[in-house]
Amino acid sequence: MTSIVRWDPFVSMTNFQDQINRIFDDVVRSRDVEDDINLYTWKPAVDIYNDNGSINITAELPGVDKKDVSVDIKDNTITIKGERVIDKETKEENYYRRERKSGSFHRAFTLPYAVSSDTIKAKFKDGILRVEIPKPEEEKPRQISVTHE
Numbered sequence: 001m002t003s004i005v006r007w008d009p010f011v012s013m014t015n016f017q018d019q020i021n022r023i024f025d026d027v028v029r030s031r032d033v034e035d036d037i038n039l040y041t042w043k044p045a046v047d048i049y050n051d052n053g054s055i056n057i058t059a060e061l062p063g064v065d066k067k068d069v070s071v072d073i074k075d076n077t078i079t080i081k082g083e084r085v086i087d088k089e090t091k092e093e094n095y096y097r098r099e100r101k102s103g104s105f106h107r108a109f110t111l112p113y114a115v116s117s118d119t120i121k122a123k124f125k126d127g128i129l130r131v132e133i134p135k136p137e138e139e140k141p142r143q144i145s146v147t148h149e
Contacts, residue, residue, distance in 0.1 A: 043105060046080075055111060057133070064084045068084070082105055113135065119134045
């Protein structure tokens with residue numbers, strides 16, 4: 001006697017996804033990690049979030065000197081630029097492994113509104129850049145009182 005089995009298309013898709021993931025894992029593991037590192041330029045990690053009526057940007061800039069960082073604003077685009085310089089005294093041939101990236105970086109983010117550069121605050125401490133961009137007054141929600149006539 002033959003039993004009836006209900007076909008579930010998602011089981012087939014899950015198996016297919018697992019097979020694809022294994023293929024990509026094999027390809028990634030077979031490549032040299034140092035080749036992957038050299039393919040990409042240094043791009044510092046950035047978090048952008050809304051808090052208490054302002055947009056906040058936090059950028060991780062380890063090994064970057066404050067004098068090598070600039071924050072510019074034009075229209076509704078904020079740009080963070082800088083450079084990380086790694087020890088120049090050690091010769092390249094003396095390294096066994098070099099993973100830390102050095103050189104210049106450039107990150108630009110479009111804001112949802114135009115802001116005045118006078119209101120922006122930027123602080124740099126312990127390799128962390130914090131930029132606070134207050135929302136313009138017309139963007140902040142406002143309670144309008146209803147009067148009785």
